[in-house]
Amino acid sequence: MSVQSRYKSFHYIQDLSKFIGQEVELRGWVYDRTKKGKLQFIQLRDGTGIVQCVLFKGAVTEEIFERASEISQETSVKIKGTVRQEERSPSGVELDVVDITIIGHSQDYPITPKEHGDEFLMENRHLWLRSTRQHAIMRVRARIVKAIRDFFDSNGFILQDSPIFTPAAGEGTSTLFSTKYFELGEVYLAQTGQLYAEATAMAHGKVYTFGPTFRAEKSKTRRHLTEFWMVEPEMAFFDLEDDMDLAEDLVEYIVQSVLEDCRPELVLLERDIEKLEKVKRPFHRMSYTEAVKWLNENDVKLIKKNADGTESHIDFPWGEDFGAPQEEALMRQFDKPCIVHRYPAEVKAFYMKRDPENPLCALAMDMLAPDDAGEIIGGSQREDDMEALEHRINEEGLPMEAFDWYLDIRKYGSVPHAGFGMGLERVVKWITGAKHIREAIPFPRTPYRVVP
C-alpha cells in the first residue's frame, strides 16, 4: 500500500495488531456502545473492521469521559488510544482510549441493535449497508468482481463494453425498458450485451462485456432484479464443449478466489465453507434429454393448472422448459454445479445454433448452482450460418432490418463461436448464502422499489 503513506494521518482497524503497545489514532463510526458505571465500551467501525474501545473513569479526564458517555449510535468520531492485546476480544486487540473527538453527531439512528424486518431494512438500505452482514456480502461481491476480471484479463480476453441504449430487443422475448432518445424515437435499455460481444469477438478473438443489464419483467422472486450486472464472454472458434469448459474454469476460479481472500466474511455470514471447497472441476453435466429422463425416473411431476382451476400432475414431457421446481429437484442430488446442455430449440433464443446430431435441440447450456441457488449461467454456441439465422429471425417474427449489422457478422467471414452470460448477483447470492438477491447488490432495483 504505497499510496497510503501519502494520505495517512490515522490508522485503520484492520492493521491494529501491528501496533500493540503503541498509541494510534482511529477514525470511524460508533457501531454500538455500553456503559457500566465508571466503565464504557465503544464498538468502533471504520470499514476495515470493528474494535472495542475502553474508557475507565480516572484513566481519562472527567471531560473526555463525559463526552464519550453522550455519544450515540453511528456518531462519527476520532479516537486516540493505546492498542492492547486482549484475549476476550474476538479480534485479539482492544484500544484503551486516551482521547475522543466527535466529528459528526447522529441522532435516532433507525437501525437499532435489534431484529428488523426485510421491508424496514430495505427502506433503510443506505444505512443497512453499514451493518456487519451487509458489509461482508459487499466485500465478497467486490472480490467476485475482481476474480472475474482477473480470470478474463489473464486468459487472453479483451474487455469490450457494450452499449446500454439499444435500438431493439436482444432476445426478443423479455420486456424492455424504453426511453425517448432525442429525435430518433424510442430506444431500449440493454438486456444483454451478447450481440455486440459477437461483433467484437470477430475483432479480438476472445472478448467479454461486464456491466448492468435491464429486464422489465415484474418478477417478484428472490432471484430476480430489474437491474443486474452480467458478465458475458464471447469466443470466436469456440464450440459448445469449449464454452462449457470455460464456464467451469471461471466458476471454479471465482469460488476458490473467494475462499482464499474472504474467509472472515464467509465465517461471519455462517456460510458452509466445506461445501464451497468442493466446487472444483469437473462439474456435473447432463443433457436436457437425460435430465427429463431423471425427473421422470425420480417421480418429479409437472404440475399443470387446468381450465377449471384444478391441478394435474403429469410426467415431464420432452420439449417443455424447466421451471424452478424441476431445477431444484435436479440439483438436490449435487453438491457442486451442474451444466444442463442441448435444450429443445423451441424454448431457446433465435441465435442459438441447432445441434447437427439432433435438429430438435439447440447447442445451449445452463449452469445450475447447488444450495437452491438456481441458474447462474446461460449460454450457447451461436448460429453462424447466415440462412439458418435469417430463417430463425423470421420464425420468431422479429424485424429483419434491426438485425442488418448482426447478420453482417455471418456475411463477412463467419466462424463458429460461442459464449455465455453469468449473473453477478446470482453468484454473489449463492457464494455468500444470502437469502435474497436484493442483498447481493448495494442498491437493488425491483419492480416495486426504486428508493433508495
Place this chain on the structure above:
RNA sequence: UCCGCAAUAGCUCAGUUGGUUAGAGCAUCUGACUGUUAAUCAGAGGGUCAUAAGUUCAAGUCUUAUUUGCGGAGCCA
C-alpha cells in the same frame, strides 16, 4: 398478468366466540453499576390499530373495496 399471505408504539410482535382506559420485549430518555459485547436493575415518555365504507347497542377483531408490501407462477442471469 395470475395465485396466496400480510399491514397494531421507532422496531419485532401478541391481542380469546366482537365487550370498559390498547399489551409485551427491544430501542429511546433519566438514575445505579470497573469487563460489557442480545449486559443487568429501577423509573419515564411513546398509538388516528394502512385507508374508506358497511354490519352491530358495541369493531384492532366481522364484510367489501382500495393502497402498500411480501412470497410464488410465467420469464429469465
